[in-house]
Amino acid sequence: MKVLHKILFCCLLAGMLLPASGMVAQVVDSAPADSAATGVAGMMAAVRRPAPPVNAGAEDTPSDEGHSINVFWELSADDRPGENLVTGYRILRAESPEGPFRETGFSSAGEKRYTDASTVPGTDFYYRIETQTAGGSSSSPVIGPVRSSAQWFNFNILNLFVVGGIISLFIGYFIASAKRGKILFIRKIAGLEAVDEAIGRATEMGRPILFIPGIQDMDDVQTVAGITILGRIAKTIAEYDSKLFVPTSRSIVMTTARESIKEAYLAAGRPDAYSDDYVQYVTDEQFGYVAAVDGIMVRERPATCFYLGAFFAESLIMAETGHSIEAIQIAGTAMPAQLPFFVAACDYTLIGEELFAASAYLSHEPRQLGSLKGQDVGKMIAMLAILAGVTLLTIGSLFNVGIATTAGEWVRDLFRLNQ
C-alpha cells in the first residue's frame, strides 16, 4: 500500500511540473476516489473526483424569442464556502441522449443556473452538467429532451405594458377630446414663437431659408419630428413666397421632405410655387454633408437656418457657420451631447422633448395635441411615482417602518424591468 502511495505521489509531483494538465486528469481519474489517503491528504483533496451536481434540470426560457433554455442544478456536495475544490460547472449539450456532448457554457462555482442562448427553436436538446475540479470531473445524469420555443407575450415586462397602456389610454382620450373641438392648452415654447418672425425676416431680406433635418434616416424619431415641423414651416414659407432650401443626407429623408413640402404648398394654396429643387440629396457621409452645407451657407447666405433633427459632431460646425453669416438660427435636437453646442451658437434651441412638442404646438392638429397632452399625463405619473418611491423608502429606512419600505419597493418595482 505504501508503495502505491509513493507511486501516486511521484505521479502527482510530475503532473504538477508538466504543463499539460490533461495528463494529470487522466492519472487521477484512473485512481479510485477513496485512494486519497493520509500523508498527501491536502494534495489529494485537490484532485479527488468531485460529487456531481444534484437535481439538475432544464426548461425552455419563459417569455423569450425561443432561442434559449435555462439549465439549473443544486450545488455539488463539494461546492461549499471555504473550500476551493470545485472550480465550476461545465454545461454540455447534445442533440441525442447518447451524444456526442459538446461544451456549450461554463458557470463558476456557487452558480446554480446557466442560460444556453444558442438553441434552435423546435429542436430537442439534451444536457449534462459536469462538476469541475483541478483534477477531475463528475457529471449529472442526462437531462432532456428540452425544446425551446418562442412565446407571444413577454410577461417579464407586463408592468411596461400596463404603464404604457395607461398613458396610451390618456393619449386616446385627449385626441378624442381635441377632435370634438375641446381646446387643449399648451404653454408657449420660446423657440417656436420666433419661427414666423424668422421666416418674415428672410422674406424681407430677400434671402432663402435653410432647413437641416439632421443626418439620420427616417428610422430616427427626431428626423420624423424635424420633417413634421418642416411641413408647418413650409406652409408659412409658401404663404410668404420665400425661398426654401433643404439639403439632406439620406435619400428617404429627401423623398419624405419633398412630400411634406409639397403638401404644405398645396395647403397654402400655392402648389404652382412648389419645386422638387427645394430638397436636394447631398451625401450620406457625415462630414461630406457638412462641407456641402457650409458651402451652401456662405454662398446662398440664408437669413434663417433651422436645424431640427438628430445631429452629431457636425452640429457646431454648421451652427458656427450660420452664426458667421449672421443668420437667425433655430435648433432642436434630443442628442444630449450636441445640445450644448446649439445652445451656445444658436438664437433659440428646442431642448429634447420640446422638439417633439414643437410640431403639435405649431400645427394645433388634434392628434398631435392629444398625444402631447397624454404624454404630459405620463410625466405626471412619473413625478408622482418618484415622489412616492423616494418618500416611502426614505421614511421606511430612516424610521425602520416596514410597511413604508414594502410600499416604496412596490412602487419602485412597478418601474423595473425583470428581464
Added chain:
Amino acid sequence: MMNTKVVGYIVIAVGIAVFAILAASQGLAVTLGAFFTIGIFSFLYKDNPYYKFSEAAFVGISAGYWFVSLFWQNMYSKLFVGVGAAYHTTFVQGGGWDDRWMMLIGGLLGVLMLMRLFPKAGWISRWPLAVVVGATAGLYFINYFVSNGILQLGASAGPLQRYDAAGNLDLWATISQAILVIGTLSGLIYFYFSKEHKGAFGGVAKIGIWTLMLTFGASFGYTVMSRLSLLIGRMDYLMSDWLQLIN
C-alpha cells in the same frame, strides 16, 4: 489687378509643384489625403476655389462610395443573395419556409418607392414611406419608453440616505441622490407642457432648466475634448503620415 492674378498663378504653380514633389516622395494616396485635408481647412480663411474643389470632390466621392456600399450591403447581400438562398432552401432542398423570403418585402417597398418616377403612379411611393415611418415609431416606442422613462424612473425612486459598506451614512452619496431626485423632478416639470411656467411651478421649472444647463456645460467641455482629438488626428496625419516630421 494683373499683378494679383500673376501672384495667384504663381502660388498655384508653386503649390502644384510642392504637391507633385511630395506625391513622388511620400506616395500619391497620402499626398491626396493631405491635399484635401488642407483644402477643407482653407474654409477657415474664407470660401475659396480650393475649398470648393475639395468640397465637390468629397461630396461626389462619398456619395458614390455610399451608393456602392449600400448596393453591396443591402441590394446584393440581403435581397439577391438572401432571396437566392431562401429559394435554394425552400425549393431545391425542400426545407420549407425560410425567413429570408421576408427580404422580398423590402425589395417590393423599394420598387414602390421608384414609382415616383412615373407621374401617374407617383402616389404609390407614399406607401413605403408610411411603412418606414410607422414601423419605426412602433419599434422604437418600447426602446425609448424603457431607456428614457422606465429605467430612469426606477433608478430615481430610491431612499435619499445612502450608507457605505460599514453601514455609516455616506454624506456625498446622499447629497448626490438628493440632487438626482431634485434634478429629475424639476426637469420633468420643465418639460410639462400643459401648464404655464408661472409662480411656484415656474420656479421649479427654472431649477429644471438650470439643472439642464449645468449638465450641458459639463457635456460641452467633454465633447470639446473629443473634437480636439479629431483635430489632433488630422494634424498627426499631416505631420506624421504625410510630411513625416514626427516619428
